[in-house]
Amino acid sequence: MSNYPLSYKLSWLPRFLKPSLAGDANGFAPAAGTPMDPPPKQMVRLAFVGDISAVANRSAPDCDPAIRALLGSADLVIGNCESPIMDKPSAVLGTKLGTHHAMSERFLVEALAAVGIGREKLVLSLANNHVFDQGVAGFDATLATLKQLDIRTIGPAATGPVERFAVGPLALGFAAFTLWRNADESLFAGRVSMEGDPARWPREASAGIDLLCAVPHWDWEFRHFPRAGTRALARRLAGHGVGLIAGHHAHVLQPVQRIGEAIVAYGLGDFLGTAFARQPWPGRIGGIFIVDVSAEADTRGAVAAYRLYPFVRLRAGDHERLATMEGVGVR
Known part of the structure; x- marks a missing residue:
């Protein structure tokens, strides 16, 4: 069974049709800072992108050259793999209706090529609520496919709460976890990280890391301002040495906050549509969070600059077109 409160379930459709602006709007930072x-x-x-799914796409997306260039400028791209990767989904009806996610290996490869993300630069989180939409077999197939494609992952429980990657001269740590699940806890236990309390992460897991990043699947969907509990968890993560947080699950853009030296992007929205093909606004607006990290000896691992770049997903036949806000006349 899922772990969503009843009030959450009842509010899902109204908030999908009209995302909420309710909540505490105080204490946030500008979308860009140095x-x-x-x-x-x-x-x-680093370039953080939102949820990646094939629900709203039957073929690879079209992509504005400016977005391709932005993603191509990154040394590492981090996103959330919202769909199990398998060619023959087991939840056939749910997959057709869009309630159960799935995408083929071919779709993923063609989509990455279309948006200009090299597989050697990509890291995908599997810590999300949809990871078992196609059962354990779908989860295993996803791991096997990504390994075959040489795409690195974060979030599997087997690799521990913090994954370490060398990016240029820096050692970066990534802690991906989900607070939400669409299936019984027994499926997630031992397979996907649900440990959102940094006090429970082994101390040695972050030893020798220049910058510790968290990639949480948190908060309630279709709310533009994070809930008080989410903001409290961000403060707790920052207090335990996490210097950069990029969150998912809300499916709409959420603001940026500075907590001491830590930078938090609460929600990046969808990178490729995770809901119905004709999703209403403003669920079509996503964000690419660009973060420049110092590799100088005296400031090693410190965030030098950040900027949240909004973009919009437009319909183009059986797929989406990723456009800059300037490209659609929004300034």
Whole structure:
């Protein structure tokens, strides 16, 4: 069984049709900032994108060249793999209706090529509520396919709460976890990280890491402002040494906040549509969170600059077109 409260379930459709602006709007930061001025001479660039799914796409998306260039400028791209990867879904009816997610290997490969993300630069989180939409077999197939494609993953419980990656001269740690699940807890236990309390992460897991990043699947869907509990968890993560947080699950853009030296992007929306093909606004607006990290000896691992770049997903036949806000006349 899922772990959604009844009030959450009852509010899903109204909030999908009209995302909520309710909540505490105080204490947030500008969508762009330069904590280090002047910028360091040597930096590593990270690009965080939102949820990736094939629900709203039957073929690879079209992509504005400016978005391709932005993603191509990153040394590492981190996203959330919202759909199990398998060619023959087991939940046939649910997959057709869009309640159960699935995408083929071919779709993923063609979509990555279309948006200009090299597989060697990609890291995908599997810590989300849809990861068992096609059962344990779908989860196992996803792991096998991503390994075959040489795409790195974060979030499987077997690899521990913090994954370490070398990016240029830096050692970066990523802690991906989900607070939500669409299936029984027994499926997630031992397979996908649900440990959102940094006090329970082994201390040695972050030893020698220049910057510890969290990639949580948290908060309630279709709310533009994070709930008080989500903001409290962000403060707890920051208090335990997490310097960068990029969240998923809300399916709409949420604001950025600075907590001491830590930078938090609460929700990046969808990168490729996870809901119905004719999704209403503003669920079509997503964000690409660009973060430049210092690789200088005296500021190693510190965030030098960040910017949340909004974009919009438009319909183009059987797939989506990713466009800049300027490209659709929004400034």
